[in-house]
Amino acid sequence: MAVVSIKNKLRRGNLLVGNEAYDPGGFVPISTVTVSSGGSSSIDFTSIPSTYKHLQIRVISRDSRAVSANSLSIRVGNGSIDTGNNYNTHMFRGDGSSATTGNAGTNYNNMDFALEPGSSISSSIFGASIFEILDYANTNKYKTMRSLNGYDANGSGYIVFHSGLWMNTAAIDTIRFTCSGSATFSQYSHFALYGIKGA
Amino acid sequence: MPTTYEPIATTTLGSDTASITFTSITSTYTDLVLVLVGNAASDVSTTVQFNSDTGSNYSQTLVYGDGSVAGSGRGSNRTSIDLGTFYNATSTTPQIHIININNYSNSTTYKTTLSRGTAVSIATQARVGLWRSTAAITSIKLAPDGVNFKSGTIATLYGIKAA
Numbered sequence: 001m002a003v004v005s006i007k008n009k010l011r012r013g014n015l016l017v018g019n020e021a022y023d024p025g026g027f028v029p030i031s032t033v034t035v036s037s038g039g040s041s042s043i044d045f046t047s048i049p050s051t052y053k054h055l056q057i058r059v060i061s062r063d064s065r066a067v068s069a070n071s072l073s074i075r076v077g078n079g080s081i082d083t084g085n086n087y088n089t090h091m092f093r094g095d096g097s098s099a100t101t102g103n104a105g106t107n108y109n110n111m112d113f114a115l116e117p118g119s120s121i122s123s124s125i126f127g128a129s130i131f132e133i134l135d136y137a138n139t140n141k142y143k144t145m146r147s148l149n150g151y152d153a154n155g156s157g158y159i160v161f162h163s164g165l166w167m168n169t170a171a172i173d174t175i176r177f178t179c180s181g182s183a184t185f186s187q188y189s190h191f192a193l194y195g196i197k198g199a
Numbered sequence: 200m201p202t203t204y205e206p207i208a209t210t211t212l213g214s215d216t217a218s219i220t221f222t223s224i225t226s227t228y229t230d231l232v233l234v235l236v237g238n239a240a241s242d243v244s245t246t247v248q249f250n251s252d253t254g255s256n257y258s259q260t261l262v263y264g265d266g267s268v269a270g271s272g273r274g275s276n277r278t279s280i281d282l283g284t285f286y287n288a289t290s291t292t293p294q295i296h297i298i299n300i301n302n303y304s305n306s307t308t309y310k311t312t313l314s315r316g317t318a319v320s321i322a323t324q325a326r327v328g329l330w331r332s333t334a335a336i337t338s339i340k341l342a343p344d345g346v347n348f349k350s351g352t353i354a355t356l357y358g359i360k361a362a
Contacts, residue, residue: 158260159326
């Protein structure tokens with residue numbers, strides 16, 4: 001629902017993925033990480049200010065694990081990363097032949113929240129992901145997040161939705177991305193964090 | 200911090216037209232988001248091509264739900280990325296495609312797209328597309344396969360710049 005401000009006539013709305021895009025003034029770049037040669041075992045965003053309503057992280061990525069598709073995982077926290085069994089996720093995906101859904105983790109110690117190409121896939125192919133953490137600074141409720149993600153490798157690949165829950169009421173000021181199987185993010189993987197303002 | 204998510208260009212069709220093309224896209228931004236709202240002259244797929252490449256360098260994987268079943272499909276070695284059917288509905292029932300192109304201007308990786316499409320009253324879907332080229336994307340062509348976009352169809356291209 002778009003709202004026109006009586007005060008300044010600006011059209012305000014919701015910039016979450018899948019919605020119509022408008023209100024350029026409400027989307028603010030916070031921080032960006034690009035993986036250099038040698039790779040990176042994790043990507044951290046720390047000291048995230050609580051001045052926004054939602055967070056969005058826009059990503060291209062692949063990793064070093066010798067598989068076709070590997071999981072990209074997320075943990076969050078306040079001051080430090082929460083490694084406890086405080087995460088739940090659900091997913092819905094298509095693999096080119098069938099659609100499947102599952103509970104990817106209940107009371108799990110992280111959220112497997114995307115699929116990215118491993119080293120078995122051509123090195124030029126990167127997955128794309130858009131992660132959103134809603135009302136991330138609210139201290140009265142658990143935190144809900146969602147993602148749209150996928151990669152296509154001209155004959156293989158996945159398109160995936162995830163929803164996730166961090167069972168903690170603390171404001172999120174730290175986010176960590178890792179790859180399953182102790183893999184490392186490959187060079188040129190790119191993570192860009194944005195804040196979405198409220199009205 | 201400066202804000203970002205800027206409209207780059209908008210095309211609103213005043214008559215039935217075979218395609219919409221955005222050209223001279225600069226590398227100013229990190230990601231692109233393209234929003235297409237409208238109708239086609241018949242029930243055909245909307246296609247996307249980059250940089251006037253008409254070769255068999257595109258592919259996609261999709262998932263959809265139509266209210267009774269969920270399914271998935273794939274297209275390989277295609278001459279465009281298919282976004283899904285753009286139905287010949289009335290102008291008061293527009294169809295929607297939103298296409299995200301992350302890191303569109305790097306010259307190292309192939310380009311991956313993420314799109315959501317809604318064929319109102321028929322199905323909803325998401326697709327991941329691949330253009331097997333490391334070239335920076337400087338133009339985008341949208342076309343309903345073999346027919347015209349209807350008058351009133353609107354396409355808007357946005358740029359998002361990372362920190």
